[in-house]
Amino acid sequence: MKNKIVKVEKGSIAEELGIEVGDKLISINDIEIKDVIDYKFLITDEFIVVRIEKENGDIWDLEIEKEYDEKLGIEFENSILDEATRCSNNCIFCFIDQLPKGMRKTLYFKDDDSRLSFLQGNFITLTNMNDEDINRIIKYKISPINVSVHTTNPELRVKMLNNRFAGDIYKKLEKLAKGGIEINCQIVLCPGLNNGNELKNTIEDLFKLYPSIKNVAAVPVGITKFRKGLFDITLYNKESSKEEIINMSKLQKKYIEKIGYPFIRLSDEFYVMAGMEVPNEEFYGEYEQLEDGIGMIRIFKSNIKRSLKKLKKNVKGDFTIVTGVSAFDTIKEAADQIMKLNNKIKLNVIKITNKFFGETITVAGLLTGQDIIEKLKECNLGQYIIISKNMLKSDEKIFLDDIKVEDIEKIFGKKMLIAEYTGEDLIDILNNFSKEE
Template sequence: MKNIISKIKPDSIAMELGLEAGDKLVSINGTEVHDIIDYKFLITDEEIVVEIEKNHGEHWELEIEKDYDEDLGIEFENSIMDGARSCRNKCIFCFIDQLPKGMRESLYFKDDDSRLSFLQGNFVTLTNMTDADIDRIIRYRISPINISVHTTNPELRKKMLKNRFAGDIFERLKRLAEAGISSKAQIVLVPGVNDGEELKKTIEDLFSLYPNLEGVACVPVGITKYREGLPVLKTFNKESALKEIMLVKELQNKYQKLIGEPFVRLSDEFYVMAEEEVPSKEFYQGFSQLEDGVGMIRILRENINKTLGALDKENKGEFTIITGASGYKELLNCANIIEEYSSNIKLKVLKVINEFFGETITVVGLLTGMDIVNALKKGDSYKKVIIPSNVLRAGERIFLDDMTIEDVERLTDCKIIIADYSGEDLIDCLNKELKEE
């Protein structure tokens, strides 16, 4: 099924040429197309020759003149046109290894594919890439790439990833940076393993690759209750989270003076655990690390304050807002601001404990449908329930435990409303529901 076209975009070059769903892309300019990266690179020229195998077996050779970098207007059955590369590591903190049995098969797949990093923002370790793969990234200018670094200490990285080939990460990062490839680094921090002085050295090493290595995000290790047979790891607490904040702050101040930005940032969880105030809007400079949970609290506050004036104050409504333990205080504060602005709106913030993965998992994005059902049944809640979009499979209405929105509505007799929890989107959702009432 490789390279099979699934859709032709309206008014596109492909439609004008008579291409159809089910046709197969064979080559461009005589070069076989192995994956989406080949395709994106080879179609950039203004004059190209495309070989197509029609769904009835006939071969077409099409000479195409187009604008530079103009797409042909085709989509493929497989987004990368090839099988995703699975991870070869056995990281001591791997979340997938901590999943219970019996979940849907796709959740157990560990991707570690630079093509998905380029296309979808996924993080990769670079451990399953050959020198030829690195050459292709440089040749095709695949950029930016999100890279899971964790440590630049070669021996420690081998131990953390349980991969004897994982120790050359800094050499590979340096090679990419020297070739002008942009990247961002992620560090999963494990207390007593790669924190403290090890973290300081890792950040200093990575800063030496700035500006092509654009920045570093640090996130705390997540530990579920399903760790039988896995290494015993500690989690962060108030004291250790504060210690990490202070260590990183020293470096942030240093880099702020050197380059005008902090370069390394901690996810919001550290500030919540340490009961410390999150940094200012200026500190996050565009909020480019939200996928790591960096700056989510600050952007929520900013957007609530910015869009509060657009809230419909005339209509009445009652809503329950679902959140995890780590976001409870912040959502409660937002609810209070909204209620003070409009006495017609009643908001109840429901803190849902993660019974599925265990209470040590406190982020809202890892709540399951049944966690939410149980919490709604236990407490006195309003019948209109707002949940964040990141508890659902991307683009679908399905939770991690395969429950659907409709399942939750049926079991709780509530209406489920999906929002992004960006602040702005939350106000939009409230306005929509208030109008309907």
């Protein structure tokens, strides 16, 4: 039932033709729909014949004339119309291998699926893809895709991914680039392995495929307290983070002179650990790498600065803002700016130490409900509690440990307000939930 239709949009082509929830999509133009890539490719034509199996078993062949790229207006039970491809690697830095037992099952699934890369922005390693798979990406123009590279050194990549098929990454990237596919690259940096000169060599290799590869993001390896019996990895500290920033700045300067932007960017965690100010807004371009934690601090600061003029001066409110260790100083600075403009608004910023995963995990997006509850029990809370959206499961008000927003609201008798982690709606939230005097 992977092709089962679970939603038909009102006023859509599908509704007009009598397609209903529970029907099953069989084929388009006599081509069987194996997955979402087939569907998205075939649906673009201006004239198509769609075969539907009704719930009672009847088969309908529907001739449809439409605008190019116009959608039918249907959604399926399974977003990719197939089982997601499992990861075949055993990466020495894998975060999932460091999760404790007892969390929800979906958190333990390691996907390495190009379709999810295209649809949801997931990163893939390309290790489980053969020439036929690569050709299909090129044929269907599945672009952009996000690739976890880590290193272009074949021997080192085999070691880091614990997969003897991992060494041909550059050959695959080159083929995708020649096929017109846009690629975003990610590197998880492990001190003493793929940083320093290895990182420099990797970046210079990837730049040879510019402009197909437009951006490279480098993030520090994350280590939880549950990492036992695994490869011994060194964490970044203040000195090594600063050294990485300085080393990369030389390459970034070269690329800025060549193409107008730095090509390789380090995540905000490096600057926080090094005690250094993040680069200016121009450095981050259109913030294409926000999901990797690249430029979060800068965009937050810029959004607060731009929106401060909207802050109402005749309102009074009392709020508690919850955040992680990495973002605390940035959020506290913004709170001080806001209270300076309106001293009738009280903002108490609470720093949550990650006891669930361990204190080495400092980002807000990996905070759990139980750590938040434990800390807030010690605090004098305002009328409202503000959290960032990236703490919650996508499109659901639930934390990593399955504690719900409503659970915390019941414990403390306070409403939780959910803000964008980029800060553009924080002032609006304060205005809307403060009282006029």
